[in-house]
Amino acid sequence: MHTKGYLVLENGQIFSGNIFGAHKKTFGELIFNTSMTGYQEITYDPSYKGQIVVMTYPLIGNYGTNKEDVESYKIHLEGFVVKELSKNPSNWQADISLEELFKKNNVTGIENIDTRKLTLILREQGALKAGIFPADENNFKNMIQETINSPSIVGKDIVKKVIKKEPYWWSKTGKYKVLVIDCGVKYNILQLLAKQNFAVRVIPADYPYQEIIKEKPDGILISNGPGDPQPLDYLVQTLSNLIERYPVFGICLGQQILGMVFGGKIYKLKFGHHGANHPTKTLKTGKIDITVQNHGFCVDINSLKDPNCEITHINLNDGTMEGFRHKKYPAFSVQFHPEASPGPHDANYIFNEFWTMICQKEKT
Amino acid sequence: MPKRKDINRILLIGSGPIIIGQACEFDYSGSQACKALREEGYKVILINSNPATIMTDPEMADITYIEPLIPEVVAGIIKKEKPDALLPTMGGQTALNLTVKLSQMGVLTKYKVHLIGANINAIKKAEDRQLFKSAMIDIGLNVPKSGVAYTLEESLKISSEIGFPIILRPSFTLGGTGGAIVYNIDELKESISKAFDLSLNHEILLEQSVIGWKEFELEVMRDKKDNVVIICSIENFDPMGIHTGDSITVAPAQTLTDKEYQNMRDAAIKIIREVGVETGGSNIQFAINPQNGEMVVIEMNPRVSRSSALASKATGFPIAKIAAKLAIGYTLDEIPNDITKKTPACFEPTIDYCVVKIPKFNFEKFPKSKPCLNTSMKSVGEIMSIGRTFKEALQKGIRSLESGYCGLEEKKLNMELESGLKNPIPERLFYIREAFKKGYSINKIYQITFIDPWFLYNLKEIFDTEIEIQKYKNSEIPMELFKKAKEYGFSDKHIAKILGQKEENIYNLRKKYNIKVEYKMVDTCAGEFEAQTPYYYSTYEQNSIIEETK
Numbered sequence: 001m002h003t004k005g006y007l008v009l010e011n012g013q014i015f016s017g018n019i020f021g022a023h024k025k026t027f028g029e030l031i032f033n034t035s036m037t038g039y040q041e042i043t044y045d046p047s048y049k050g051q052i053v054v055m056t057y058p059l060i061g062n063y064g065t066n067k068e069d070v071e072s073y074k075i076h077l078e079g080f081v082v083k084e085l086s087k088n089p090s091n092w093q094a095d096i097s098l099e100e101l102f103k104k105n106n107v108t109g110i111e112n113i114d115t116r117k118l119t120l121i122l123r124e125q126g127a128l129k130a131g132i133f134p135a136d137e138n139n140f141k142n143m144i145q146e147t148i149n150s151p152s153i154v155g156k157d158i159v160k161k162v163i164k165k166e167p168y169w170w171s172k173t174g175k176y177k178v179l180v181i182d183c184g185v186k187y188n189i190l191q192l193l194a195k196q197n198f199a200v201r202v203i204p205a206d207y208p209y210q211e212i213i214k215e216k217p218d219g220i221l222i223s224n225g226p227g228d229p230q231p232l233d234y235l236v237q238t239l240s241n242l243i244e245r246y247p248v249f250g251i252c253l254g255q256q257i258l259g260m261v262f263g264g265k266i267y268k269l270k271f272g273h274h275g276a277n278h279p280t281k282t283l284k285t286g287k288i289d290i291t292v293q294n295h296g297f298c299v300d301i302n303s304l305k306d307p308n309c310e311i312t313h314i315n316l317n318d319g320t321m322e323g324f325r326h327k328k329y330p331a332f333s334v335q336f337h338p339e340a341s342p343g344p345h346d347a348n349y350i351f352n353e354f355w356t357m358i359c360q361k362e363k364t
Numbered sequence: 365m366p367k368r369k370d371i372n373r374i375l376l377i378g379s380g381p382i383i384i385g386q387a388c389e390f391d392y393s394g395s396q397a398c399k400a401l402r403e404e405g406y407k408v409i410l411i412n413s414n415p416a417t418i419m420t421d422p423e424m425a426d427i428t429y430i431e432p433l434i435p436e437v438v439a440g441i442i443k444k445e446k447p448d449a450l451l452p453t454m455g456g457q458t459a460l461n462l463t464v465k466l467s468q469m470g471v472l473t474k475y476k477v478h479l480i481g482a483n484i485n486a487i488k489k490a491e492d493r494q495l496f497k498s499a500m501i502d503i504g505l506n507v508p509k510s511g512v513a514y515t516l517e518e519s520l521k522i523s524s525e526i527g528f529p530i531i532l533r534p535s536f537t538l539g540g541t542g543g544a545i546v547y548n549i550d551e552l553k554e555s556i557s558k559a560f561d562l563s564l565n566h567e568i569l570l571e572q573s574v575i576g577w578k579e580f581e582l583e584v585m586r587d588k589k590d591n592v593v594i595i596c597s598i599e600n601f602d603p604m605g606i607h608t609g610d611s612i613t614v615a616p617a618q619t620l621t622d623k624e625y626q627n628m629r630d631a632a633i634k635i636i637r638e639v640g641v642e643t644g645g646s647n648i649q650f651a652i653n654p655q656n657g658e659m660v661v662i663e664m665n666p667r668v669s670r671s672s673a674l675a676s677k678a679t680g681f682p683i684a685k686i687a688a689k690l691a692i693g694y695t696l697d698e699i700p701n702d703i704t705k706k707t708p709a710c711f712e713p714t715i716d717y718c719v720v721k722i723p724k725f726n727f728e729k730f731p732k733s734k735p736c737l738n739t740s741m742k743s744v745g746e747i748m749s750i751g752r753t754f755k756e757a758l759q760k761g762i763r764s765l766e767s768g769y770c771g772l773e774e775k776k777l778n779m780e781l782e783s784g785l786k787n788p789i790p791e792r793l794f795y796i797r798e799a800f801k802k803g804y805s806i807n808k809i810y811q812i813t814f815i816d817p818w819f820l821y822n823l824k825e826i827f828d829t830e831i832e833i834q835k836y837k838n839s840e841i842p843m844e845l846f847k848k849a850k851e852y853g854f855s856d857k858h859i860a861k862i863l864g865q866k867e868e869n870i871y872n873l874r875k876k877y878n879i880k881v882e883y884k885m886v887d888t889c890a891g892e893f894e895a896q897t898p899y900y901y902s903t904y905e906q907n908s909i910i911e912e913t914k
Contacts, residue, residue: 015909016910034716040621056716056890059753062619068623069621069623083753087821088806088817091624092657114905114906116752275714276712276714277712279711281697287589288591344629
């Protein structure tokens, strides 16, 4: 049997539903994701650290969870909000249900929520702080106060909460060695690099510059990760030193860090981009890719004043910056997720571009 | 890219009389195309033999011909009207076939008529089974495996490559005589000699059977800059073996992991490029082996179809209208999203509800046709329903059939339960309900029907709720249960029937509990952007919000 519970918003609105997974309260920044498939990958994505995710698609858990579709070593999001959780998943790959996965990972979810109503609130008011409470608590006033007092993700370094402390090899063989600066990297980034014939070594975000040099990489990838990039000045510092020496490729948070290296300003989007249907235009060719996105912060497209910075991609929905490159250094980045997982593979080719960039650097 | 200036007059071919398999969906697409083309300033010349359509209304096209849809007549109209272009993809199979004939007759070349939307090669590649099959193999996609055998030894060898079950099709027999499905080597040996005897040239096609596999469709659009988007995924409730037009179908796909879905999406994009549909929409069908996820391509329609009409209404993305605009040279990013107005049509709709299509049959009027479903279409129409859950959409749908059902209710069944489940008959839903009543497990029903357990489980939840409601024959049904029943799509009438009460009493109780219907939007984007011209569906969502002030 499921226990009742509440989803409490910092603006004082409360939704009642049923708790699943861990029977404990949880807090986070509430955002919505519009992907219709890929809930398992979403729950494992380290970029959702500090956030409670609302799925706009109402039927979640239909195909269960399996051992292959994992994007990191555990579930990172703080809570999960759905309309209807499937109790009886069906798929040949299914191992355990989403509910069981949440229990195993000690993560709280809530179902039977009017996720459409909730999404419209977030669209109007922007991302809000929220808490999920099992119904043994019933003092709404206290719950709202607790939610308001819960930590905000703005201005905090939460990258350190999701990364492995020690460097490790993902794959030792490959033509070139790429160092992945782990800010909360998704496994599929590592997989696609390996597939591209890179030897892949993962290092923590706060790995010192001197140690990086000793690794003798052929290229650097700065990964996706959770939260606000602005407190990550140590990363901006490291990367500023690296761009002169190595080809650099940034993904998502990686783009924000690279943007800051070149003087770009960061701002917080109202409710972010979280979904698998974002049209992104490659300015050079006019070609449009349907991309996967997951970010609440973004580099202001007008703030990249450095004449060597060239905007390469924009989002067709709202005109925000989706990618840029540096004309002098071999460095480029994208705000979307070329590794997909979940979502369309349209932008997988970006990994080729990184490969090509390293090949060219090799020749010079 | 701006619209084409080298063409001015566009010929549009309708689909002719309403027949099974080709009905008002093509009136819908043709009308949309007329409007879209005229909006852009083109002159539209329309030919359709069916005057009882919207598209032949006087204000739709500039010039309308109500003439037989035969090549000679259309050739005459082309000679007289001198259109610059022909859009063949709006009038179903009829229009495509006519176009191929006109091309073969040399009419299109003679009068310099450009084909827009799909060219002859693309039509041929998609329509000719052999060409399509080899095109799929060329791009590394799987199709049902097959081989031709002349001896028992050859057929045994082929069978070991294909794997059982296998469909045997003797060549050159009338109406598929001697065709059989065999499940093992013994059965193969038993059937094969008979099949060889029946075949005039002693030739048999052995084909991998995908009967019982899960069936899916993707609606794909492409523009002339090669941007490709998927508008909608559709999963068939009924497995392979029943024509899609006769299947209950559901949008979006429900039981595919993201990896499986993306794999299918990648395949669809490859296919539309390989077949060469330059602009517009296509419908591509796939089958998936429920045991191991193996995917095969079944077929492709290089035109708007019954499914694209469904997908348009299911998502709010008007496929025929956009296809017409792409045909005259626009690209997807130049066309605004019809509903948000502010974001472009170059995106993939995401929905926050579940859509169910249920076919409607009329076997009383076709006494020679057995009410049993197979690979040729028999339904005369269909309903579409939207709900926040599959259960709600399904029960709304059952009511909308106007066949006298108020939901997945108790119904007098004419057949033995097992045969009702085994033979895909139109009322199979009610046999499944009966099976639950008799205590069949989901797995047992699956073994008989091959309907995915996820769907069966949802039907079971509806049935279990009915049983729960039954407990309150002599007392008031509690509010929580009432709410749940409404969310599962139970009508007041259905609840009243279960309880042996008057509908009015149930309605009054619902009023007392303040359980009200609400209306939610179809907006293409799951609420992410504001909608300017949305439409609505009714739903019961538990009033889960409790307003509190700080």
